[in-house]
Amino acid sequence: MSVMNAREYGAASELDPASLIWEDERHYRVHTRAYTDQAVFDAEMERIFARVWVFVGHDSEIPNPGDYKTAYIGTQPVIVTRADDGAVHVLVNRCVHRGAVIAREARGTVRDFTCPYHGWVFALDGKLLAVSERNDSGGYAPDFDVPEGLHRVPRVDSYRGLIFACLDPDAVDLDTYLGRAKKTIDRKFGRSPVGRIAVRGKPFVMRYQGNWKFQVENIVDAYHFLHTHKGFVALQAKYGETTGDYGAHKGGSAKAMRQVRFKGSSWALRHGHAQLENSGTANPDELLSGPHREYYEALRDIHGPDEFPFVVGRMSGTIFPNLGLIHQQIRTWRPIAPDVTEVTIYLYDLVDAPKEFNDGWMRSQERFYGPAGHGMADDVDIFARNQQGLAGSAVEWLLLERGLQTDEKLANGDTKGLPASEAPQRALWQAWKQLMAQR
The missing domain is CATH 2.102.10.10 (Rieske [2Fe-2S] iron-sulphur domain)
Incomplete structure (x- = not known):
């Protein structure tokens, strides 16, 4: 494949985004400059953030x-x-x-x-x-x-209380833009008996030394958890829910956690959105006989027996370019520079859910994502390591080929992958390439 030399990239108006993505039947790779170049960053602000919801x-x-x-x-x-x-x-x-x-x-x-x-x-x-x-x-x-x-x-x-804005008066309507990504929102907010959430307290705000797209990729990356969060996995295996898990990270040993996490499907959606979809992390019979039996029975009656496992199961997703939904939180990120990103995490309550249920989930969020938590510290360290590694020029390409041969492309343009496929990451780059090609 003929690729432009890295030193030849100039101003945003001269960028050829197609040259930054290597895509064929066997390959899906992204050039280092897509994460590090100031001209690329400037073009993203003009061609992506100024044109989409x-x-x-x-x-x-x-x-x-x-x-x-x-x-x-x-x-x-x-x-x-x-x-x-x-x-x-x-x-x-x-x-x-x-x-x-x-x-x-x-x-x-x-x-x-x-x-x-x-x-x-x-x-x-x-x-x-x-x-x-x-x-x-x-x-x-x-x-x-x-x-x-x-x-x-x-x-x-x-959409369901989430407010979106678009600087482009000619952009597609929001409903069309969201597409199947509405399922993530519906199922997350559908855990409320009345289908509504309320943002709780002040958000947790932090910055990391890395590109904004690392966060987009990571929140729907089932592949990294057992490696990046190895210390947390050991803690979970030893102490289980006594540390305040509240069902967020099911499984005792690393082997058990892998079995739970590598179930379900991954999705690459049109317009750059992505999903991890898994009904297998929640045992409906166990929930229906547990301490919040009446609450779960109400959800089963609202959503029906087929949809109920997905509503109470594991699902995370991204709405391109700046929104993530995972566990009982809204996460958003803003690009500041090619190597600086700010992340804001909002915890929310499920309206009319039991108070102890909402409180338990908040404790779980604090344990993993809060200032003294395990997960966010692990992730931002990896993002900084990524950016540090990309500072060198000896290796040009990053590989996003996991699941490439097993992904199922649907007629409507969405792609369904195996649970740990990198299809969700490729969704980002497909939309990125299309938008960045516009002048």
Whole structure:
């Protein structure tokens, strides 16, 4: 295969993304530069994050008029706000006067937004309400061309409380964009008897020294767990649920955990989404006779006997480019630089589920993902190791070929793979290649 020399990559406008992916019947490989090059990163912000639906929040974070939260669409800061009429708006977090960020707090409640630099005032929907000292000495001319207000992101929509925004007014509708990935959301939120979740408390925010796509790949990577998290696996084998597992990581020995984890299917979905789907990690009969019997019986009645095992089983997924759903958490990530990424983890309660059930899952999340937990520390160390390894130029390609010969491509464009296939990782790169080819 003819491949452009790594030194020949130039500005984002000159990139040939096809040359960064080596794909044929026997190979699926990604060039090092796709993770390390500044021009690639700049093109991703223009061709991916500025053109697709990006997760910006959950409606339980802004339940009332005047509530807002800050978020990012790629490197673009935005404000997600609920106006007086209850409508949700996503506003570019930048004053139209001199460019200052309007809101810095993660969440808050206001009557309006006032720029701290010169005091311009904006409504909850972004409309400009007042220009301070407009007619005072040195003020604006009578025919001053007054801006309408903060720039509104043109497309805002939601699915089951998850709020998405899109900078491209011509993008496909959100329902089409999500496709089969809605199953991940439906099953996760379907654990609530009323089908709703509520974000719980403040999120856990951390940064790692690595590319944003490492996190996308990892959250749906069934292959790494027993190796990357070897210390946790030993802890689980020794202490089991007495450490607060609450069913998140089933299995005693490493062998038993492997048997549990290597069940089910992996999915590479259109638009870059991915899923790990496994009904075998939960024993329905055991759950229906356990301490939360009535709760599980209600779920079985709601979803039916065929769907019930999937709802209570193991399922994780990604919504490309910046959202992950795993266990009882929402995880989102924002790219800062080719080698710097920020990850935010939101724990949530299942509305109308037993309190001790929600509390137990929170303890499990803290044990594995929290600041003193095992899992996140393992993962970010691997991401940093990856980035460190890619700093060299002696080896050009990364291999994503696991399961390539056994994946089943469906007529609708989705691909179903074996449980530890790298089909979910290839989903990311298929969408990446298509979007990056657009000018």
